[in-house]
Amino acid sequence: MIQIENVSMTFKAKTGAEFKALDGITIEIPDGSAYGFLGSNGAGKSTLMRMMTGIYPVREGSIRIDGLDVFDNPEAKKNIFFVNDETVQYTSYTLDGLKNYYKVYYPDFSDTVFERILEKLHLPRDKRLSEFSKGMKRQAMVLIGLSCRTKYLMLDEAFDGLDPAMRKYVKNIITDEILDREATLIVSSHNIAEISEICDKAMLIHKGRLIFANDVDDIRSGFGKVQLVRSSRPVTPEELEALGLGVVKYELVGSVAQAVIRADDNTLREQLPKLGCEVCEAIGLTLEEIFIYEMEARGYATDELA
Amino acid sequence: MLLTNLRKIHSLAGGEMQRLKKLFIINSIVIAASLFFAVVGVAMENEIAVVGLFFITLPLVTVIPAVALLFRDMTDKRVCDVMHSLPMTASERFWSKILALCYYHIIPTLVVAAAELGLMCARFSEDLADDIKVVWLGYLVGVTALLFTVAVTILCQMCFGTLAEVIYMTLIALTAFSVFPILVYQNITYAAGFDVMFDSMPFFFCLWTYTSVLAVDDTKVFSFIAGHDNTFSAWPVLIVNIFISIGVIYLCSRLYKKRTAETVGNPIAFKLFLEVLSILAVFVMFGYLDQLNRVVAIGASLVVFMVVHIILARGKSLKTVFAVRVLEYAVMIGIILIVNLVNYKTGGFGLVFSTPESSLKHCSVEVELYDYTESDNWYGQRVEHRTLYLEDVDGEKACDIADLLHSHFVSNSDTGWRRYYSKSYANLLVDERKSNKNSHISSPDDKYYWDMVFDQTICFDCDSDTLYQELIDAGMKPSGEEDMYSDDGYYPEEEYYY
Numbered sequence: 022m023i024q025i026e027n028v029s030m031t032f033k034a035k036t037g038a039e040f041k042a043l044d045g046i047t048i049e050i051p052d053g054s055a056y057g058f059l060g061s062n063g064a065g066k067s068t069l070m071r072m073m074t075g076i077y078p079v080r081e082g083s084i085r086i087d088g089l090d091v092f093d094n095p096e097a098k099k100n101i102f103f104v105n106d107e108t109v110q111y112t113s114y115t116l117d118g119l120k121n122y123y124k125v126y127y128p129d130f131s132d133t134v135f136e137r138i139l140e141k142l143h144l145p146r147d148k149r150l151s152e153f154s155k156g157m158k159r160q161a162m163v164l165i166g167l168s169c170r171t172k173y174l175m176l177d178e179a180f181d182g183l184d185p186a187m188r189k190y191v192k193n194i195i196t197d198e199i200l201d202r203e204a205t206l207i208v209s210s211h212n213i214a215e216i217s218e219i220c221d222k223a224m225l226i227h228k229g230r231l232i233f234a235n236d237v238d239d240i241r242s243g244f245g246k247v248q249l250v251r252s253s254r255p256v257t258p259e260e261l262e263a264l265g266l267g268v269v270k271y272e273l274v275g276s277v278a279q280a281v282i283r284a285d286d287n288t289l290r291e292q293l294p295k296l297g298c299e300v301c302e303a304i305g306l307t308l309e310e311i312f313i314y315e316m317e318a319r320g321y322a323t324d325e326l327a
Numbered sequence: 328m329l330l331t332n333l334r335k336i337h338s339l340a341g342g343e344m345q346r347l348k349k350l351f352i353i354n355s356i357v358i359a360a361s362l363f364f365a366v367v368g369v370a371m372e373n374e375i376a377v378v379g380l381f382f383i384t385l386p387l388v389t390v391i392p393a394v395a396l397l398f399r400d401m402t403d404k405r406v407c408d409v410m411h412s413l414p415m416t417a418s419e420r421f422w423s424k425i426l427a428l429c430y431y432h433i434i435p436t437l438v439v440a441a442a443e444l445g446l447m448c449a450r451f452s453e454d455l456a457d458d459i460k461v462v463w464l465g466y467l468v469g470v471t472a473l474l475f476t477v478a479v480t481i482l483c484q485m486c487f488g489t490l491a492e493v494i495y496m497t498l499i500a501l502t503a504f505s506v507f508p509i510l511v512y513q514n515i516t517y518a519a520g521f522d523v524m525f526d527s528m529p530f531f532f533c534l535w536t537y538t539s540v541l542a543v544d545d546t547k548v549f550s551f552i553a554g555h556d557n558t559f560s561a562w563p564v565l566i567v568n569i570f571i572s573i574g575v576i577y578l579c580s581r582l583y584k585k586r587t588a589e590t591v592g593n594p595i596a597f598k599l600f601l602e603v604l605s606i607l608a609v610f611v612m613f614g615y616l617d618q619l620n621r622v623v624a625i626g627a628s629l630v631v632f633m634v635v636h637i638i639l640a641r642g643k644s645l646k647t648v649f650a651v652r653v654l655e656y657a658v659m660i661g662i663i664l665i666v667n668l669v670n671y672k673t674g675g676f677g678l679v680f681s682t683p684e685s686s687l688k689h690c691s692v693e694v695e696l697y698d699y700t701e702s703d704n705w706y707g708q709r710v711e712h713r714t715l716y717l718e719d720v721d722g723e724k725a726c727d728i729a730d731l732l733h734s735h736f737v738s739n740s741d742t743g744w745r746r747y748y749s750k751s752y753a754n755l756l757v758d759e760r761k762s763n764k765n766s767h768i769s770s771p772d773d774k775y776y777w778d779m780v781f782d783q784t785i786c787f788d789c790d791s792d793t794l795y796q797e798l799i800d801a802g803m804k805p806s807g808e809e810d811m812y813s814d815d816g817y818y819p820e821e822e823y824y825y
Contacts, residue, residue, distance in 0.1 A: 032589060074412040076588045093584075099414035107405040118345065125342035126413045 023050040023073060023173065023205070028082035030068055030229075042068045044229040046082070050205060050222070052172075055196070057216035057223035057237070058209040059312055061321050065229045066209045067106065070177050073207075074103040086173065099127065102171040104162045106178040111158070112151035116144060119165055127169040134198070135168040141194060155182035163191060167198045174199065175207045180215060192219055213309035217241075225312060227319055237308065242285050244269070244311045247293065249278045250300035256280075264292040269314045281306065281314045332419070339415060339423035343397060344431055350393050351431040357385050358439045365443035369450045379443055386436040387473055393432055394480040395493055397424045400591070401583075402490045407591045417584040425576065428477070437470060467565045472537055474572035479504060482575060485582040486600040488593040492639065496604065499635075503607040505537040510614040514667065519675030520784040533564050535571040594639045601639070605632065609659050625660060632656050679736065682729040683781040687722030689760040691777070694728065694798055698751045698791040713795060715803035724802075725757045725781070731801055735787035735794060751791050757781035 030043040043065045050056045058066045071077045073084055075091040075098050083090065089097035111119055116139070124130045139146065142160050150158055159182050166174050174195075180188050196219060199206045210216055216223055217237055224234035233240060249256045256278040258271040267283035277300075282289065289303050306314070344351060361382030368376025395402075400410040400420075410420065444466055448459050483497040512532045516522075532538065582597065590596040609628050616624035633652055640648040670676060683690070698711040717724065732753050758777040787794055799805070 071408065071412075071588070076408055076411040078587050093416050095414040095416055095419070098412065101412070103408070103412040105405070105408045107408070111409075113349070122342055122345050125338055125345070126415065 022052055022087065023207075024083070024085045025049070025069070025073070026083050026085075028069070028072065028079060028084060030065070030072060030077065030081070042229050043072075043226075046226065046229075046231050048224055048231065048234045050207060052205055053203045054222050055199070055206040055208065055220040057220035058207065058226075059213060059216060059223055059308075060209075060226040061228075061316055062211075063228075064226045066226060067177055069226070070103065070105075070175055070207070070209060074098070074101055074175060076103075099129075100172040101175060102127070102166045102169045102173070103175045104166045104177065104179050106181065111161070112149065114150055115148060116146040116150075116161060116164075119150070119161065120168070123165055123169060127171065129170045131168055131170050134170060135164065138164050138167055138194060138198070141190075156184065156187060159183060160187070160191060163195065167195065170202070171204070173205045173207065175209075177209045178211070179208065180210060180212065188215070195219075213312050214307070217308040223308065225315060227316065227321065232315055240311065241305060241308060244281065244283055244306045244314075245286065245289050245303045246279070246281050246306055246310075247289065247304075248300065248302045249280070249293070249296060249298045250276055251278075251296065251298045252276070253297075256296055256298060260296060264295060266292060269318045281310075335415075336419055336422045336426055339419055340426035340430060343424050343427035347393070347396055347427070347431075350389075350396060354386060354389060354393070354432055354435065357382055357389070358435050361385075362439050362443065365446060369446050372450075376443075376447060383436065383440045383443060384469070386432060387469070387476060390428075390432055390473065390476055391480050391494070391497055393428065394477060394484060395490060395497075397428060398481065398484040399490075401484050401586065401596075402488055402493060402591060404588075404591050407588050411588055418580060421580045421583045425580075433473065433477070436473065440466060440469060464561060464565075467562065471565045471568045471572075474569055475504075475535065475537060476501065478572040478575040478579075481579045482582075482600070485579050485586060486595070486597040488590045488596045492594045496601075499608050500604055501537070503604060503611050504535070506611045506615070507607050508532040508536055509538055510611060514614065514670055515675040515678060517675075518670045518673075519678035519681065520786070521675075521678075521681075522782045522784075533568070535568055535575075594641060605636075605655075606659055608632075609656065610663055613660065613663060628660075629653075629656055674736075679783075679785075680733050681783070682733075683722055683725040683757045685722040685726050687725065687757070687759055687780070689719055690722065690725055690780070691758045691760075692717040692720060692725050692728050692803070693754075693756040693758075694732070694803060695754040695756070696751075696791050696795060696798075697753070711791065713791075714806040715795070715798050716806055717803050719760075728798070728801060728803065729755055729781075729783075731797060732785045732787065732794075735789045736785055751788070752784050752786040753794070755781065755783045755785060 025046055025048050028043055028046045029041065031039050031041050033039055046065075046069060058070070060066045068077065072079055073086075073091065075093065078092045079090070085091070086097040086100060091097040091101075114122065120130070120132075120135055142164060144153075144157060144161060144164070150161060153161065159179055163176070163179055166176070176195075180191065183191060192215070195206065198204075206219070208216060208219060220237055222235065223237050223240060225232040233243075235243070255273055255276050258268045258280065261268050261271075261280060261282065265284075266288070268280055269283055270281040272279045284292075286303070293301050293303065361379045363379070364382060365376050365379030368374065368379055400407040413420075415423070444462055448462055452459070479500050480493075480497045483500055484493050487493050487496050509532070586596055595601050609632055612628040612631060613624045616627055633649070633656070636652045637645065637648060674680070693714065693716045696711075696713045696715075717728070732755055757780055759780045760775050761778050762775060
């Protein structure tokens with residue numbers, strides 16, 4: 022289990038000013054889960070991942086992997102493999118060279134797994150990675166990550182650069198390998214549909230703060246989009262708030278009030294009839310829609326284009 | 328536990344060597360070429376062997392990019408992400424890099440260099456004879472220089488967070504650390520009226536710097552260790568130099584642990600080192616150019632100082648940087664000028680009153696008196712020159728003569744470089760008689776040689792005739808030849824004093 026408790030991170034910019042990249046993040050990643058990290062650009066996902074892999078020290082709060090502090094601790098780090106969003110650092114290696122390099126650091130590296138996955142991916146083993154395309158480099162790193170057979174595999178934008186067919190193929194390979202040995206997968210991606218497809222848990226952070234962290238199903242069921250029509254007067258957001266329904270977004274189109282509400286199905290079924298609407302429809306939201314609406318509510322990417 | 332850790336570091340070093348396989352191959356080719364030329368040169372008994380020696384010095388230069396690439400995780404965020412997420416401690420990471428450097432760079436270079444020198448000494452033993460000790464001393468100088476380069480490069484790698492800064496700051500640091508002691512020694516020596524003899528630099532000027540090379544010939548403080556054979560007395564300085572380099576590398580391991588990934592990509596990781604280096608570099612540049620022209624020295628060193636700090640201050644307000652750094656520079660130059668003034672006024676912080684070693688057994692003392700008379704319109708400046716000497720005296724007598732001259736020392740000079748601006752000065756020269764240990768002694772005259780051990784210019788304020796008489800009364804004898812000459816070498820008169 023990975024326990025992240027009240028973690029904050031402050032950086033000093035080149036100008037000398039300080040900025041808080043993470044502010045009081047608390048989440049728990051249970052064993053055997055597939056956990057998605059969602060967030061706007063610059064939200065702090067990669068920073069959090071770097072703290073979880075021991076790249077950045079934890080100065081406020083704590084990050085524990087199976088009860089061990091991770092920073093400067095090989096015992097904790099040997100259980101975690103991090104594939105970051107860059108691939109340029111391995112360009113001088115061939116696949117075999119990369120294999121030999123990582124075997125030095127991860128004693129559980131499996132040649133069998135390496136050969137099995139390599140056969141599926143059809144990557145050339147005698148070419149340098151500098152000759153690979155971006156997508157092929159990503160595949161190579163996923164291959165290495167799975168072959169190291171660590172308990173936790175962290176992928177930061179790992180599917181970026183893969184074509185749709187290969188994305189699906191690689192996702193299947195990952196889930197097969199991970200599920201087989203009940204390892205834990207942590208994925209950061211801007212492709213929300215992908216996250217909801219692979220992951221059973223997810224968290225959303227924005228400007229370093231945690232917005233929500235829960236099972237994906239619970240997150241989806243915790244939001245709803247409603248359309249309300251009342252002949253006497255349109256339903257207002259204040260009325261909805263008064264019923265205990267958190268309004269994320271509200272729009273009035275003629276006499277039709279459309280609102281995205283933070284509430285589960287049961288609550289909606291109980292509370293909405295009290296409004297006395299002639300038409301009352303509630304539909305579920307995708308994770309992507311939840312992400313967009315939450316971000317819009319926080320003023321992210323909402324400015325009118327000139 | 329220690330053995331387990333060492334085994335782990337050894338295996339991690341293998342990972343580093345894999346990462347930098349190309350550098351290893353290049354270094355191996357250079358070393359192999361060096362060995363080839365050395366062997367061929369020795370076999371054919373010609374100068375091709377020297378080409379081999381040239382090649383083996385190349386790793387002294389290539390070690391800088393080698394260290395920069397080994398510690399790339401300190402300057403490249405992407406490499407940092409990979410390396411710092413791997414399951415090892417910062418300490419294991421650091422020492423595995425050092426071990427990799429030893430395996431593929433330092434050890435092969437030193438072993439092959441030793442093998443080549445051994446081969447040459449064995450083959451040319453008759454021609455080299457007594458110089459064989461100098462050859463191995465030269466080898467130790469090479470070891471010292473290599474470890475000094477490695478230590479300074481790693482230190483800069485720890486203190487700066489971008490590759491460009493690491494490279495040019497390393498070059499600045501290597502120059503500043505090496506030239507700074509020379510300039511300090513030169514300034515004090517000049518102010519004390521001595522000729523600058525780099526092969527007589529006190530040991531603490533050579534402790535951790537390339538200038539230990541200059542100590543090869545003579546280090547007075549340690550001369551007692553090997554009797555009066557000064558060739559050997561450089562060994563302790565060089566050994567201390569090596570230990571200091573190793574100590575600095577150990578210090579860097581602590582800095583590496585302290586330094587975190589957040590500073591990667593920032594030009595400056597540890598400000599204190601930058602400030603120390605700035606002071607040294609300004610002193611070196613100013614001190615060197617001041618010998619040509621003070622205005623040029625201030626202007627050039629200010630420009631370089633500002634350019635470097637503007638480059639380092641990425642993203643910061645240029646106005647603020649400019650104002651702060653100009654003020655900082657003004658304070659530094661002010662301190663340097665004040666210290667230099669004190670140096671000149673006190674005659675090298677009192678060193679102007681130095682005397683020859685009283686423990687000298689056999690020495691000769693010579694005093695040359697110079698007295699500038701008024702300028703002559705036709706012949707330019709005229710100088711009266713008289714010489715007195717004492718043969719085969721001990722150090723105590725030499726000290727007495729020195730004390731006599733110092734008692735007339737001009738203490739209130741208001742200019743530097745006294746020998747050029749004072750109207751009267753004396754050159755005190757003391758030579759020590761030493762046994763010739765060269766095995767090729769063809770005549771009894773070659774049994775001894777004279778080594779100058781003291782050479783000081785003392786400016787005096789009394790009448791030169793008075794001083795001349797006092798020296799005669801002290802037992803000195805006139806050399807029998809006196810002259811007067813003008814600056815352009817024209818001798819209008821010659822007078823003989825008996």
